[in-house]
Amino acid sequence: MAPTPQPATQPATPPAPHRAKGRPRSAAADRAILDATREALAELGWGGLTMGDVAVRAGVAKTTLYRRWPSKNELVVDAVASLFDELEIADRGSLRADIADVVAQFADLLARPESQAALLALFAEGSRDPQLRRRIREHIVDPQKRLVHEGLAHAVARGEVPADGDATAIAEQIDIIFDTIAGAVEHRMLVIGEPADPVWINRFIDLLLNQGLVSGCPGC
C-alpha cells in the first residue's frame, strides 16, 4: 500500500509526468515516517502511539504526516502491510512439509511485538470501521491466500490431493483452509500469547490432516 497523496489521487500509471510545480515531496520523509510508525507501534501500542510522537521520531513536522495520510488508521495500515509481503511458500516435497513451513513463517512474523500490536490494533479498529476492515482484508489478509492456492497446486501436482474440478468449490475450500490455519495461529499467538513452536505446529497439522481428532479415521 503506497503512501496516499491526499488532495489529488494520482492515477495508478502516471503516463503524463505531470511536471510537478513547487518543491517535490521528500521520499526520505515517507520512509522515515513509516519506520517511526512501526517503531512507535512496537513500543507503545496503538493507544500509546501519537501522531506528534511519530513526527518527532521521523524528524518531520506533523503537517507532513497529515499531508500524506488522512489519519492514524491509514498510516498504520501502510506501515504494517508491507510486513506481510515476505511470506512465501516453497515446494518442500510434501503437503505436510509445505504447511509446516508456511505456518512457521507466519508464526515468526507474529512473534515480533510490533506485528502483534499493529495487527490487533488494526483488527480492533476494523471492527468499528467497515471501510478499514475492507482495506485490511484487501491489502493484508486476502493476499496471503495465494499461499494456500499454491500449496494446494503443489499437492495436486504431487498427487497427494485429487484435483477437484469445480473452481468455486476450490475457492471456498481455500477460504476454509485459510481461515482455519490463520485463525489457529492467530489465536495461539495473538490471543493466548503462547508461541507456535514446532511441536505445536506438528500437532496442529496432525489435527488438520486427520491423524488428529479421530485418529485412525475409524468410521469416516
Add this chain to the structure above:
Amino acid sequence: MAPTPQPATQPATPPAPHRAKGRPRSAAADRAILDATREALAELGWGGLTMGDVAVRAGVAKTTLYRRWPSKNELVVDAVASLFDELEIADRGSLRADIADVVAQFADLLARPESQAALLALFAEGSRDPQLRRRIREHIVDPQKRLVHEGLAHAVARGEVPADGDATAIAEQIDIIFDTIAGAVEHRMLVIGEPADPVWINRFIDLLLNQGLVSGCPGC
C-alpha cells in the same frame, strides 16, 4: 468477574465478615455501570467509549467509576467476561452435532457488535500488557475449554473417539482443538468480518473431521 474492590482485595471466601466501615458501595451502581459499559461499547466501540459517557449513561458520577475500576481495560474486561458464561455444550447425539452446536453458539456471541469491539480491544491491549493478557486468558478464554473437555467426554462415551490413556496428552489435545476451533471462528468473524453461517460451519467441521482437506483419507 466481579467488580474489583480497589483498596483492599478481599479473599474469595470472606469468612471474617470484614466489618465494613463507612457507607457501603452501591450494588445498583455496579450493575448500572456494567450495563452502560456494554451499551456504550456496542454503540461507539472501544475508541469512542468515554468514561464520562459511561458515567452519564449509568446515572453515576465519574468518581464512582474510578473508585471501582482503575481504567477502561479492567472495566471492559468485567463488562464483557460475563457474556461468555452463557456458552454451553449439550449432548446432541454425535460429535459433529455437538461441535456444530457450540460453534454456532460462539458465532452468535461474536455476531454482536459489542462483543466484537470489546474482545478485539481487549486482545489489542493484551498484546502490550502481559498482565491483562493473563487476565483475559484466565477469565474469558480458558474457561471455555470446558466445552471441548465435555464434548470429548461425550464422544468417548459414545465410542466415537477412543479414550487416550495419557492425561497430559489429552490436555494438549484439548488445547490444540480449542485453538483451532476458536481461532477459525475468530478469524472468520473478527478479522474477516464474515458471518459464520451454518454452511461455513459445516464445511469447517468437514475439514476438522477428515472429510475435508484430504477427503477420502487416502494415505493417512
Add this chain to the structure above:
Amino acid sequence: MAPTPQPATQPATPPAPHRAKGRPRSAAADRAILDATREALAELGWGGLTMGDVAVRAGVAKTTLYRRWPSKNELVVDAVASLFDELEIADRGSLRADIADVVAQFADLLARPESQAALLALFAEGSRDPQLRRRIREHIVDPQKRLVHEGLAHAVARGEVPADGDATAIAEQIDIIFDTIAGAVEHRMLVIGEPADPVWINRFIDLLLNQGLVSGCPGC
C-alpha cells in the same frame, strides 16, 4: 462567636435548659477543629484549606465539621475572630503612648502568618458575599472600635482633647480615626508586607497628631 448549632438555633438566653436528649456534642472537637483551622489556614491559605484536611488534622470526621458550621466561611470567621479578643488599651499616661501601644498590639497580631492569611481570605470572600462582610464587621472589626472609644475617653479625662458634646459627631469621629489607624496598619502589613516597627509607628503617630504632614502647623 460561638459554634453555631446547626439544625436548631438556640435562643440567645436559654432559660429552658432544653434538656438535651442523646449524646451531647464534644467540646473537645470544637476546640480541635478551630485550632486545626487556624493551623491549616496559616500553612495553606484560604485556597489551600480543605474541609477534609481540617477534619483529618482535628482527628474528626467531616460530618462533625458540617454539623457545626455550614461552610468554610463561617468556620474561618469563628476560627479567626477569637484572635482579636486579646487587644486591650491601657492608660499609659498620654494619648500618644496609648495609641502607640494599641497600634503595636495590632501590629503584633497581624505579624502572625495565620492572621494575615485568615484576614485577607475573609476580606476577599467578604467582597463577594455581603452577608459574610456584615458578619466580619460585626464580629471582628467593629468590636475593636472600643479601643478608640476608651482611648479617647482617657484623653478627654486627661484634658488632652476637648469633650465634644454631640454624641453622633463623636461616633463619626471615632469611625474616621479607626478607619485611619486600622487602615494604615493593614496596608503596611497585609498589602505591602512590611513590618510596622516602632520607628514606623512613631512616624505614623507624628502624622496623625499634626507633627506630620504640615509640621509646625503653620496655617491651621
Add this chain to the structure above:
Amino acid sequence: MAPTPQPATQPATPPAPHRAKGRPRSAAADRAILDATREALAELGWGGLTMGDVAVRAGVAKTTLYRRWPSKNELVVDAVASLFDELEIADRGSLRADIADVVAQFADLLARPESQAALLALFAEGSRDPQLRRRIREHIVDPQKRLVHEGLAHAVARGEVPADGDATAIAEQIDIIFDTIAGAVEHRMLVIGEPADPVWINRFIDLLLNQGLVSGCPGC
C-alpha cells in the same frame, strides 16, 4: 503588565528580532482573554471565576489560556494591573483639594466590584506567596506613590509645605503618607464595605491636616 511569554522570557528590549518560528500568538486572543477575565471577575469574583469560563467568554480554547499564563494569579494580576494606570493628580490650587481629588479617584476605582474582588484576591494570595506580593507592590501599589510625590511637590511650590532638605526623609515621609491615605480608603471600602463619599473624604482630610483629632492644635 504585558502578557507573560511562558517558555522563553524575552528581554525587555529585544534587540535581536528573535525570528519567531511557527505561527505567532494571536494578539486578539490576549485582549479577549484579559477582557473576559475582568468581566468574569466582576460578575463572579475570584472564587467563582473559572478558567474554562474565561476561555468560553473569550472565545478561546482553555489551552490557549494556559499557554500564556501559568495560573489564575498571573492572569488576574495582568487583567487588573492596568486599571490603576488611570489615576492622576492634578494641581487644583491647594493641598486639600489635591488630596481630595486623588482620594476620590481612588475611591471611584475601588467602588467597582471587579476591583474589589480582584485586589482582595490578589492581596490574599500575596500573603502566602512572597513573589506575588512583590509583583503586586512593584506593578500595582508602588507606582501610585508618584501621586503623593507630585502632590507634595505642588504643595511645596505653593509654599503650603516647607521643603525638607533630606531626600531619604522625604521618601519615608511619602511612604507614611501613602500608607495612611491608601490604607484608610482600602479599609473603608474593601474591609468595611462602606463608600468613601465626599463627606467621609472631608472628615478624613480634616484628620490628616490637623483639624481633626486634636482640633485647634492646642499643645502640639
Add this chain to the structure above:
DNA sequence: ACTTAAACGAGACGGTACGTCGGGTCTTGCG
C-alpha cells in the same frame, strides 16, 4: 441496668473544576 436518641468515624455518593494531553487544522517564514 436499660433505653433512647443524638453525636460520632468512616467512607461512598453526585457534582464541578482543575490542569494536561492528543487529535487534527491553520498560519507563519524559509527554501
Add this chain to the structure above:
DNA sequence: CGCAAGACCCGACGTACCGTCTCGTTTAAGT
C-alpha cells in the same frame, strides 16, 4: 509549492474537593 515550527480549537482524561448521604458504633441523660 513543500516543509518545520508551533499556535489554535476541541474534547477526554484522571484527580481533588465539595457538601450530602448512609452505615454501624459510641456515649451520656433519663428511666
